[in-house]
Amino acid sequence: MAAPQPARRLRGFGESQIRRFTRLAQEFDAINLGQGMPDFDPPEPLLAALRQTASHQYTFTWGDGALREIIAAQTAAPWGAPVDPDREVTITCGVTEALVAAVFAVVDPGDEVIVLEPMHENYVPAILMAGATPRVCTLRAPDYRIDPDALAAAAGPRTRALILNTPHNPAGRVFDAEELAAIAALCDRHGLVLITDEIYAEIVYDGRRHLPPAARADLRPRTIAIGGLGKALSATGWRLGYAIAPPTLTDALRKVHEYLVICAPAPLQEAAAQALPELGEHLRGVAAAYQRRRDVLLAELTAAGFEVPRVEGAYYVLADCARLSARMGAPQNSSDAAEWLIRHARVAAIPGQSFYLADVAGAATLLRFAFCKREETLRAAGARLREALA
Ligand SMILES: Cc1ncc(COP(=O)(O)O)c(C=O)c1O
Numbered sequence: 001m002a003a004p005q006p007a008r009r010l011r012g013f014g015e016s017q018i019r020r021f022t023r024l025a026q027e028f029d030a031i032n033l034g035q036g037m038p039d040f041d042p043p044e045p046l047l048a049a050l051r052q053t054a055s056h057q058y059t060f061t062w063g064d065g066a067l068r069e070i071i072a073a074q075t076a077a078p079w080g081a082p083v084d085p086d087r088e089v090t091i092t093c094g095v096t097e098a099l100v101a102a103v104f105a106v107v108d109p110g111d112e113v114i115v116l117e118p119m120h121e122n123y124v125p126a127i128l129m130a131g132a133t134p135r136v137c138t139l140r141a142p143d144y145r146i147d148p149d150a151l152a153a154a155a156g157p158r159t160r161a162l163i164l165n166t167p168h169n170p171a172g173r174v175f176d177a178e179e180l181a182a183i184a185a186l187c188d189r190h191g192l193v194l195i196t197d198e199i200y201a202e203i204v205y206d207g208r209r210h211l212p213p214a215a216r217a218d219l220r221p222r223t224i225a226i227g228g229l230g231k232a233l234s235a236t237g238w239r240l241g242y243a244i245a246p247p248t249l250t251d252a253l254r255k256v257h258e259y260l261v262i263c264a265p266a267p268l269q270e271a272a273a274q275a276l277p278e279l280g281e282h283l284r285g286v287a288a289a290y291q292r293r294r295d296v297l298l299a300e301l302t303a304a305g306f307e308v309p310r311v312e313g314a315y316y317v318l319a320d321c322a323r324l325s326a327r328m329g330a331p332q333n334s335s336d337a338a339e340w341l342i343r344h345a346r347v348a349a350i351p352g353q354s355f356y357l358a359d360v361a362g363a364a365t366l367l368r369f370a371f372c373k374r375e376e377t378l379r380a381a382g383a384r385l386r387e388a389l390a
Pocket of ligand 1: 097199230
């Protein structure tokens with residue numbers, strides 16, 4: 001008898017490089033600047049609320065009522081429009097689940113979804129699992145601006161949706177009004193659903209403002225806006241995300257969410273709802289705290305011989321290092337470069353090429369470093385990099 005075979009739709013993707021390099025970091029006792037998880041605790045009110053939580057049974061499928069109300073109110077202000085917590089907000093198991101549910105909610109097999117690369121590793125697997133095809137628009141370094149013509153070229157008659165991540169991991173961009181206007185024009189022309197990943201909404205630098213795409217009146221009716229609590233509250237393991245969309249899109253997304261997970265973890269939803277009203281000051285200070293960490297890491301990387309672009313938001317930098325190439329002897333690809341760095345500097349970063357579908361010229365020494373770490377961790381990593389690359 002033939003051996004059991006995995007489903008064909010899983011063939012187009014493999015293990016996440018981000019998780020692989022976290023495993024390697026543990027194996028080589030490296031400082032992990034790979035995966036985007038803080039090496040410090042969440043704010044104390046969140047921990048205190050967790051200690052007191054009394055919710056141990058299922059919540060409503062679409063989430064704890066108090067938490068949905070808080071998220072609706074926090075979103076309505078920047079959007080300049082009301083958000084209905086009952087008909088438009090769904091609490092999910094992290095942004096990852098929200099994204100998969102959003103794609104499954106609006107995409108049929110054979111459809112296409114536009115993604116902007118470099119991009120977070122989750123998007124393409126979500127599209128492929130839905131039986132759809134990714135259409136790629138490449139953002140060019142070092143500016144990573146959206147080019148309206150390149151964007152328009154990615155859309156065709158089978159295109160149903162576009163995934164937009166802003167503030168952007170890993171390019172560090174916060175897309176501006178002109179770029180959002182190009183997105184809006186394309187969505188209107190092709191009748192696309194816009195799926196936004198705004199997990200880093202609070203983390204923007206140098207006085208910039210995050211512009212939520214759904215604050216535009218023309219995008220609001222066609223947007224599934226996704227956010228999460230993991231990054232701003234340094235609680236990535238809590239797996240709390242949310243999706244906000246007009247009722248018809250929300251109904252479709254909730255169908256997927258219900259049969260995938262029933263609900264997000266009840267005690268964590270309750271604790272978040274308890275603590276969030278006390279966390280205003282924390283949330284207002286998040287960007288400034290990360291800006292200091294950004295400045296420390298960029299200075300350390302520069303001193304170790306890396307070229308670093310401007311980082312406007314989120315907490316990553318895609319950095320290149322010609323010196324690394326000289327030390328290693330021209331690596332074949334950025335996975336080799338990241339492995340060399342783990343073994344010789346005991347610092348983990350993520351291969352830059354894992355954020356691209358296509359081959360990118362000259363990316364063999366492109367690496368992504370995360371700076372959601374204590375400043376002493378970043379300095380210690382810098383010292384190791386300088387020594388290994390001297
Ligand atoms: C852009 C982006 N989207 C989604 C995620 C995953 O979010 P979550 O942990 O809430 O599933 C991450 C995590 O690093 C991310 O950087």
